[in-house]
Every structure is written in C-alpha cells, then in structure tokens.
Amino acid sequence: xxxxxxxxxxxxxxxVEVPPHWTLLRLLREKLGLTGxxxxxxxxxxxxxxxxLDGEPVNACLVLAPKVEGKRVETVEGLGSRESLHPLxxxxxxxxxxxxxxxxxxxxxxxxxLLERNRHPTREEIKVAISGHLCRCTGYHQIIEAxxxxxx
Amino acid sequence: MISSFDYRxxxxxxxxxxxxxxxxxxxxxxxxxxxxxxxLRKGVVRPQCLIDVTNIEELRKIDEKDGIxxxxxxxxxxxxxxxxxxxxxGRILSDAVSEIGSPEIRNLGTIGGNIVNASPAADTIPxxxxxxxxxxxxxxxxxxEVPLGELFKGPYTTSIEPYEILAQVSFQKLxxxxxxxxxxxxxxxxxAIARMSMAIVLQMDPEKCVVEDIRICVGAVxxxxxxxxxxxxxxxxxxxxQNLLTKASQKISEAMVRRSGVRASTxxxxxxxxxxxxxxxxxxxxxxx
Numbered sequence: 001x002x003x004x005x006x007x008x009x010x011x012x013x014x015x016v017e018v019p020p021h022w023t024l025l026r027l028l029r030e031k032l033g034l035t036g037x038x039x040x041x042x043x044x045x046x047x048x049x050x051x052x053l054d055g056e057p058v059n060a061c062l063v064l065a066p067k068v069e070g071k072r073v074e075t076v077e078g079l080g081s082r083e084s085l086h087p088l089x090x091x092x093x094x095x096x097x098x099x100x101x102x103x104x105x106x107x108x109x110x111x112x113x114l115l116e117r118n119r120h121p122t123r124e125e126i127k128v129a130i131s132g133h134l135c136r137c138t139g140y141h142q143i144i145e146a147x148x149x150x151x152x
Numbered sequence: 153m154i155s156s157f158d159y160r161x162x163x164x165x166x167x168x169x170x171x172x173x174x175x176x177x178x179x180x181x182x183x184x185x186x187x188x189x190x191x192l193r194k195g196v197v198r199p200q201c202l203i204d205v206t207n208i209e210e211l212r213k214i215d216e217k218d219g220i221x222x223x224x225x226x227x228x229x230x231x232x233x234x235x236x237x238x239x240x241x242g243r244i245l246s247d248a249v250s251e252i253g254s255p256e257i258r259n260l261g262t263i264g265g266n267i268v269n270a271s272p273a274a275d276t277i278p279x280x281x282x283x284x285x286x287x288x289x290x291x292x293x294x295x296x297e298v299p300l301g302e303l304f305k306g307p308y309t310t311s312i313e314p315y316e317i318l319a320q321v322s323f324q325k326l327x328x329x330x331x332x333x334x335x336x337x338x339x340x341x342x343x344a345i346a347r348m349s350m351a352i353v354l355q356m357d358p359e360k361c362v363v364e365d366i367r368i369c370v371g372a373v374x375x376x377x378x379x380x381x382x383x384x385x386x387x388x389x390x391x392x393x394q395n396l397l398t399k400a401s402q403k404i405s406e407a408m409v410r411r412s413g414v415r416a417s418t419x420x421x422x423x424x425x426x427x428x429x430x431x432x433x434x435x436x437x438x439x440x441x
Binding site: 056128 | 161185230255257260341
C-alpha cells in the first residue's frame with residue numbers, strides 16, 4: 001500500500017510514492033537520498049533528525065510521511081552549497097563547533113529557524129532554541145558561540 | 153518497525169467523525185504524533201487507519217466568547233504558549249506548555265493530544281483541571297461536554313469512546329485578581345518528563361486577607377492528575393499563614409500516598425510534594441523565595 005505525497009523539498013516541488021507508515025526521516029534518507037539528516041534516537045529525544053516543516057523545526061522521526069503533503073520541508077542539504085556555505089555553517093567551522101558532526105545538521109536547522117524568527121537572539125534564547133538537541137561530544141559551548149557570532 | 157495503515161486527512165470535523173464511525177475501533181486519531189508515533193514504532197498501537205485532524209480548521213483555533221476561552225484540540229503547544237489571550241487569561245497554561253519537551257516537540261504536539269494521551273505526567277492536565285476546563289467531545293451521533301477532570305479513568309485511559317473525538321477544551325477567563333502558578337520538577341529542564349507537578353489557582357479576599365477560593369492539582373505522583381480537595385477545604389476562608397499552609401501541605405502528601413500507595417520513592421516524594429506546594433503558594437502569594 002503506497003501513497004503519493006507531493007511537497008516542496010529545499011525549494012523544489014517533488015512527488016514521491018511511499019508507504020504511509022514511513023516517517024519523514026525515512027522518506028528523506030531512503031527515497032530522496034538526503035542523508036544529511038541523521039537518525040539518532042528515533043523517538044524525538046535527541047534532535048539529530050531536525051528539519052524545518054513550513055519554516056519551523058520538527059523531529060523528522062516523529063512526522064509520518066503523509067503529514068508533509070502540500071508543505072515545505074528544508075534539510076541541511078538546502079542550507080548552503082559546497083562553494084558557498086551558509087553563514088551558520090561557516091561559523092560552526094570557525095568556532096570548532098563540529099566534532100563528530102552527528103548532531104550538527106539538526107542544530108544548524110534549529111538555529112536557522114531561530115535566526116529567521118529573531119535576528120539577534122540572546123544567549124539564553126539560543127540555549128532554549130537548541131534545548132532539544134544532544135551533542136554527545138559535549139561541544140555545547142562552541143556551538144552556542146558559533147550561533148552567537150552569526151546573530152551579532 | 154511500524155506496521156502499515158491507511159492515512160486519512162479530513163478537512164472538516166464532520167468528515168472526521170464520519171470516518172471514525174465507519175471504522176469503529178480500528179482507527180486512531182493522530183495530532184502531532186509526538187506520543188503516537190513512538191507507540192507505533194514500539195508496536196503497542198496497531199491501527200488500521202490513522203485520521204490526521206491537524207488540517208481541520210475548527211480544531212486549529214483559539215477563540216474568546218462571553219468570557220470563555222476555547223482552544224481547539226489541534227492547536228500546537230507552541231501556538232498555545234505564544235497566544236496573547238492564553239497569556240492574559242490562562243497564564244498557568246502558557247507557563248506549563250512552554251516547558252513541554254523541546255521547541256521541536258512543541259511545534260508538533262497538540263493540546264488535545266496531550267490530554268487524550270492521558271499520561272499521569274502530562275503537563276497540560278493539572279493547569280486545565282484547576283482552570284475548571286470543560287472538554288467538548290464530538291461523535292457522528294452526539295456531542296457532549298465533560299469536565300476535564302472527569303475524563304481520566306486511569307493512566308493513559310480516558311472515557312472518550314473510539315468513535316468520539318476531543319474537539320475543544322475551554323475555560324472561564326481568569327480575572328486579574330486571580331493568581332495562578334504551575335511548577336514542575338524533572339531530572340533536567342529540557343526534554344524531561346515531569347517527576348512531579350503542582351498547579352494552583354488562588355483567589356484572595358483583599359479585605360479580609362483570607363483565601364476566598366483555591367484549587368490545587370498535582371501531576372505525575374498519582375495515577376491520574378488529581379485535585380487536592382482536603383487541602384483546599386482547610387484553606388478556604390482562612391488566612392494563608394505558615395502554620396495553615398504546612399497543615400495543607402500534609403493533607404496533600406497524605407492524599408498522594410492514599411491514592412498511589414507506599415512505594416520505594418515515597419520517602420522522597422512526601423517531603424518534596426509538600427515543599428513544591430509551599431513553594432507554589434509562596435509564589436502565588438507574591439513572596440520572594
């Protein structure tokens with residue numbers, strides 16, 4: 001039993017056919033080959049799979065694929081290109097905010113949403129915005145500084 | 153691994169109740185999915201059909217009418233937390249939802265979902281109970297209003313029938329002289345499920361300096377969030393002095409033990425639930441802690 005789902009991924013309209021019990025995360029990784037979005041815990045606790053749904057961060061592991069019908073989805077692949085990185089990506093490199101890199105795509109998407117809503121967030125607002133993300137390398141300090149640098 | 157099902161996205165409440173009626177017992181309503189998708193993944197929920205109610209306009213609104221604030225079941229936690237009317241007339245609810253999970257969870261999760269999931273630790277339930285909230289439950293055949301406190305039959309169990317849907321939750325707007333406080337304890341601030349929570353709505357008589365009305369509800373330490381009537385009774389009509397507050401706090405821990413029994417954690421929970429109540433009261437009374 002498959003279902004046709006039409007939505008916009010990183011600015012491009014797509015039509016895919018997947019079983020309705022697939023999650024958005026699985027659709028992105030296995031159907032569209034967008035493996036930048038990671039699967040950590042699979043139960044909405046770690047934030048590694050965070051993508052933007054109509055501009056707001058959500059856990060892609062908790063979103064069933066049919067839910068994105070007609071909506072806009074943004075993943076880390078849509079953030080910048082190899083030639084021209086997004087300012088957040090550049091700042092993460094400069095501040096040493098990437099260690100193993102597993103949590104990075106999710107945190108980048110959450111911070112992008114934050115900066116679009118609030119161009120100059122305080123340190124406290126940054127901490128709240130990434131409170132749903134676990135970094136097991138525990139590099140939180142550098143991550144917060146990298147976001148803060150772009151927010152200035 | 154999730155087993156497959158049909159997925160329907162009705163646009164109206166009527167369409168949703170029709171579908172529920174036709175597929176009785178075999179379908180399940182999905183809101184944000186923050187609890188349900190985990191259940192599907194674990195295989196503890198195996199519906200043949202999922203009915204996604206988040207595209208039903210009627211369930212997506214926050215309305216004010218005749219002193220009543222109504223919140224549609226599919227309004228997300230983020231929307232409740234940022235609503236200026238909820239902040240003004242039901243502050244205790246905005247405070248509680250703004251602490252749920254993480255921003256990602258709050259963008260998906262809905263107030264109706266949090267209620268019908270009926271977790272003993274649900275963050276919206278104790279505030280809604282002390283707000284005397286009423287639930288509008290709709291089916292193809294009838295519509296009924298149920299006080300939210302009477303909806304819960306046990307942990308994760310409600311009196312909502314498989315063919316019914318929770319459409320709205322509403323409460324009378326709090327006036328400015330009413331104070332309300334929600335406090336929760338958890339292992340850490342973000343992403344942790346409440347270990348204990350306390351919701352209080354308090355109205356003082358400004359002339360006599362006594363408690364005119366008070367409603368207290370605890371969460372996470374009883375099988376379902378529960379009003380603490382014994383404590384309310386001894387406070388009503390009396391000045392809220394330290395001596396009386398201590399007595400009331402003991403009534404709360406006694407009621408908790410009566411309902412939950414003595415457990416390994418009881419020696420921790422008794423003094424902590426008492427302190428949480430005293431802390432909430434002192435915040436409600438405007439004292440610095």
